[in-house]
Amino acid sequence: MGEGTLRRNVLRAMLGVVAADVMMAGGMMWANADVTPRVYTRKEWGAAPPRRPSRVLDRAPDHIIVHHTASPNVPSLSRAHAFALSRQIQHDHMQSQGWDDIGEQLTISRGGHVMEGRAGSLQAIQQGRLVVGAQSLHHNDHTIGIENEGTYLKEDVPGGLWESLVGVCVWLCTAHQLDPAVAIIGHRDYNQTDCPGDVLYRRLPRLREEVARALDDLARRTGPPPPDERRRMTSRHHRRLRDHPG
Numbered sequence: 001m002g003e004g005t006l007r008r009n010v011l012r013a014m015l016g017v018v019a020a021d022v023m024m025a026g027g028m029m030w031a032n033a034d035v036t037p038r039v040y041t042r043k044e045w046g047a048a049p050p051r052r053p054s055r056v057l058d059r060a061p062d063h064i065i066v067h068h069t070a071s072p073n074v075p076s077l078s079r080a081h082a083f084a085l086s087r088q089i090q091h092d093h094m095q096s097q098g099w100d101d102i103g104e105q106l107t108i109s110r111g112g113h114v115m116e117g118r119a120g121s122l123q124a125i126q127q128g129r130l131v132v133g134a135q136s137l138h139h140n141d142h143t144i145g146i147e148n149e150g151t152y153l154k155e156d157v158p159g160g161l162w163e164s165l166v167g168v169c170v171w172l173c174t175a176h177q178l179d180p181a182v183a184i185i186g187h188r189d190y191n192q193t194d195c196p197g198d199v200l201y202r203r204l205p206r207l208r209e210e211v212a213r214a215l216d217d218l219a220r221r222t223g224p225p226p227p228d229e230r231r232r233m234t235s236r237h238h239r240r241l242r243d244h245p246g
């Protein structure tokens with residue numbers, strides 16, 4: 001973490017907001033607006049304590065991995081159901097998989113409720129860091145994972161879930177200075193899996209576009225950066241996945 005990053009993070013911590021930097025294609029813009037969605041904490045959904053403290057890396061993730069939970073496409077859109085979903089996933093991951101904690105950093109229910117996943121994830125995002133999850137084999141130390149409730153091999157994605165997924169990606173791209181065009185990928189891009197389902201996977205180009213548009217709007221509303229904050233967009237993490245299939 002460079003000094004500039006540290007200063008911005010201190011500023012973010014003081015302001016209590018995550019949004020500070022918005023990257024745009026072909027250059028950079030600086031925005032200052034709070035794009036943090038309502039994320040229900042582990043305490044709110046009743047998480048069990050992790051077996052071991054989370055591993056936190058002092059760097060941001062370079063990719064956002066979109067998953068589906070492969071659980072039934074339930075009709076319930078309630079918050080109570082969403083909290084139960086997180087508890088169920090955590091139980092499965094800890095008891096059946098033997099993991100230290102729930103695998104993903106963020107969970108979105110079919111009703112669009114967003115829950116914190118692995119312990120410390122919210123704070124890490126706010127600090128530009130990465131809590132290492134268990135959501136993509138061989139890629140956990142540089143990616144952040146979003147589990148979207150349901151099975152999207154054939155069925156379409158509910159509107160509430162989609163809206164939240166866009167919002168969460170805007171938040172993550174802002175917090176971690178990611179270009180949605182290259183940062184947002186599907187689980188199957190890295191591992192041999194159906195996840196996140198053909199339907200949701202085919203929607204990823206639209207997700208990247210909607211997130212990019214939201215970031216552009218944000219940057220336009222908040223104006224260009226002050227001169228001393230100007231930085232160049234880097235693409236060192238942004239290798240095109242089709243050149244490097246998982």
Ligand SMILES: [Zn+2]
Pocket residue numbers: 066067068135187193195196
């Ligand atoms: Zn997955």
